[in-house]
Amino acid sequence: MTKIAQGGRKLRKNWGPSWVVLAGNSLMFYREPPPPAPSPLWAPTGSRPESSVDLRGAALAHGRHLSSRRNVLHIRTVPGHEFLLQSDQETELRAWHRALRAVIERLDRE
Numbered sequence: 472m473t474k475i476a477q478g479g480r481k482l483r484k485n486w487g488p489s490w491v492v493l494a495g496n497s498l499m500f501y502r503e504p505p506p507p508a509p510s511p512l513w514a515p516t517g518s519r520p521e522s523s524v525d526l527r528g529a530a531l532a533h534g535r536h537l538s539s540r541r542n543v544l545h546i547r548t549v550p551g552h553e554f555l556l557q558s559d560q561e562t563e564l565r566a567w568h569r570a571l572r573a574v575i576e577r578l579d580r581e
């Protein structure tokens with residue numbers, strides 16, 4: 472994962488591994504895999520995502536024009552935060568694309 476814009480302002484890419492959790496209307500990025508909740512290890516600071524975005528109104532696109540990597544998905548949120556997700560497994564990225572599209576479409580209908 473790399474963030475490429477914050478509030479419409481372009482950021483320098485910084486690719487790194489991320490644990491990505493789709494929960495409700497949010498997509499959350501963790502540095503470490505979150506322990507299964509409820510867990511005594513689930514301390515407030517330890518469980519805080521590195522970043523989290525509201526998917527309402529977000530746009531998804533193939534990221535081929537934004538990266539030389541294969542299987543890249545571009546996410547742009549309403550406040551102008553932009554992310555690239557990449558997986559070596561095409562099927563994994565397709566699954567992410569489908570899951571995110573389903574949430575965004577559900578939110579569009581509300």
Ligand code: I3S
Pocket residue numbers: 483484485486537538539540
């Ligand atoms: O879109 P860019 O600028 O070609 O992205 C590459 C750079 O971020 C590069 O770092 P430097 O800014 O230090 O050159 C990264 O190492 C590359 O991974 C980025 O390109 P890809 O195609 O991997 O997204």
